[in-house]
Amino acid sequence: MKRLLMLALLLFSPLIYAENVKVIIDVKGMTCPLCVTSINQALRKTEGVIKAKASLKTRQAEVIVPEGYDVDQLLKSIDKTGYSGAVNQIVKQDS
Secondary structure, eight states: OOHHHHHHHHHHHHHSSSOEEEEEEETTOOOHHHHHHHHHHHHHHHHTTOOOETTTTTTTEEEEETTTTTTHHHHHOOOOOEEEEEEEEEEEEEO
């Protein structure tokens, strides 16, 4: 019985989870590695964020969040650091 239950959970689990999306945010004002660190820390502490990585080279942050996530939370987290952000693109992640 336990094996049957485990098999059922394994087969149907992918159908239960929501897809993740990558949110690409343009960040204004990043000029040094410390800026990147501040943005990364702020985004990673934001509830619901799965992964976040800012880049000084592109002046963008890529954030992985669940589908349907309120991206305004991400922008507010960036605003709290003294920088400003604008959503550039939202891309569905491959399963």
